Amino acid sequence: MELDQLRQQALAELNAVEDEAGLRSWNSHYLGKSGALTQALKRVGQLPPEERPGYGQQVNALKEALLAAYERKKQQLHEQEIARSLAAQALDVTLPGRPVLRGRLHPATQVMRDILAIFAELGFQVYRSREVEDDLTNFELLNMPPHHPARDLWDTFHTTTPGILLRTHTSPGQIHVMRQYCPRPIRVVLPGMCYRYEQITARSEIQFQQVEGLAIGESISLADLIGTLQTFAQRFFGGQRRLRIRNSYFPFTEPSVEVDVDCILCQAGSAADTRAAEPSGPSSPCTLCKGTGWLEILGAGMVHPVVLRNGGYDPDRFQGFAFGMGPQRMAMLKYAIHDIRLFWGNDLRFLEQF
Numbered sequence: 001m002e003l004d005q006l007r008q009q010a011l012a013e014l015n016a017v018e019d020e021a022g023l024r025s026w027n028s029h030y031l032g033k034s035g036a037l038t039q040a041l042k043r044v045g046q047l048p049p050e051e052r053p054g055y056g057q058q059v060n061a062l063k064e065a066l067l068a069a070y071e072r073k074k075q076q077l078h079e080q081e082i083a084r085s086l087a088a089q090a091l092d093v094t095l096p097g098r099p100v101l102r103g104r105l106h107p108a109t110q111v112m113r114d115i116l117a118i119f120a121e122l123g124f125q126v127y128r129s130r131e132v133e134d135d136l137t138n139f140e141l142l143n144m145p146p147h148h149p150a151r152d153l154w155d156t157f158h159t160t161t162p163g164i165l166l167r168t169h170t171s172p173g174q175i176h177v178m179r180q181y182c183p184r185p186i187r188v189v190l191p192g193m194c195y196r197y198e199q200i201t202a203r204s205e206i207q208f209q210q211v212e213g214l215a216i217g218e219s220i221s222l223a224d225l226i227g228t229l230q231t232f233a234q235r236f237f238g239g240q241r242r243l244r245i246r247n248s249y250f251p252f253t254e255p256s257v258e259v260d261v262d263c264i265l266c267q268a269g270s271a272a273d274t275r276a277a278e279p280s281g282p283s284s285p286c287t288l289c290k291g292t293g294w295l296e297i298l299g300a301g302m303v304h305p306v307v308l309r310n311g312g313y314d315p316d317r318f319q320g321f322a323f324g325m326g327p328q329r330m331a332m333l334k335y336a337i338h339d340i341r342l343f344w345g346n347d348l349r350f351l352e353q354f
């Protein structure tokens with residue numbers, strides 16, 4: 001009778017418990033060392049011997065029952081707690097996940113790949129050459145002895161090791177390729193970073209890419225150079241492009257030329273040739289070609305006999321053409337980018353447009 005009462009009271013109180021602190025004190029009150037059940041068990045000794053086993057069993061059964069009820073309550077409080085914190089933190093697991101930003105290739109890389117792909121179709125293999133060069137290969141073997149005034153065309157980063165510098169153009173790669181492949185014919189493009197100690201402006205950077213082209217064989221002429229570049233310009237810029245070849249000077253080519261393509265924006269270059277000068281109007285000169293109708297795209301020429309010989313080729317048997325273009329410049333023309341500094345400025349507003 002006494003135990004029944006204890007059971008009812010314990011369960012009623014457990015039912016009313018609202019938090020973990022309440023649960024803990026209920027537990028010590030009923031199931032603890034000096035709790036009600038322990039007290040009840042102690043009373044065994046006051047009973048007549050024949051009643052003791054029955055009573056003991058009842059107390060133990062009650063203990064089991066209360067323990068089970070306690071565990072259930074504990075679990076229930078735990079679940080309530082989770083539900084409460086979920087509600088408080090307002091975590092909505094049904095919301096769609098945050099989109100993962102997809103990366104993309106840098107515009108310089110994209111343009112570089114476009115250029116290399118076009119030359120690959122024309123049979124040019126990619127040859128990678130070093131960025132840290134020696135004076136010998138960057139200048140001397142390209143027909144520029146020390147103190148040659150043509151060296152002034154290239155402002156150079158010298159390292160603290162005498163004679164070691166950052167290449168100012170990809171042309172020293174010509175020497176490396178020739179020495180590796182001589183006396184076989186060559187058709188390669190040499191892409192890569194170049195460095196010049198220059199003031200950084202909208203049109204010049206201290207670091208920029210170039211793509212060099214080199215073809216060596218026994219019957220290569222200026223016509224091959226022009227045909228190759230004509231095809232390239234057409235594929236890179238699209239449409240029926242026209243080239244303009246102007247003579248120029250590079251120590252490592254003879255003759256040397258500079259190559260322009262007709263303006264892809266205003267077409268004034270082709271118009272100027274077919275019709276009498278009919279300018280687009282002084283009020284609106286084309287922003288890309290400044291009204292000239294032509295865009296300068298690269299320097300080129302027939303490989304100088306001295307350079308051929310430095311590469312191991314007999315200039316009486318072999319000829320070659322070479323060209324060097326700046327992919328950043330090509331990209332600026334193709335996409336009307338006004339400032340070369342944007343390429344290495346890491347501004348996402350620029351980069352995400354490509």
Ligand code: PHE
Nearest residue numbers: 169171250299300322323324
């Ligand atoms: N190396 C030259 C430059 O950087 C470009 C060039 C390459 C010219 C090959 C002719 C032949 O200006």
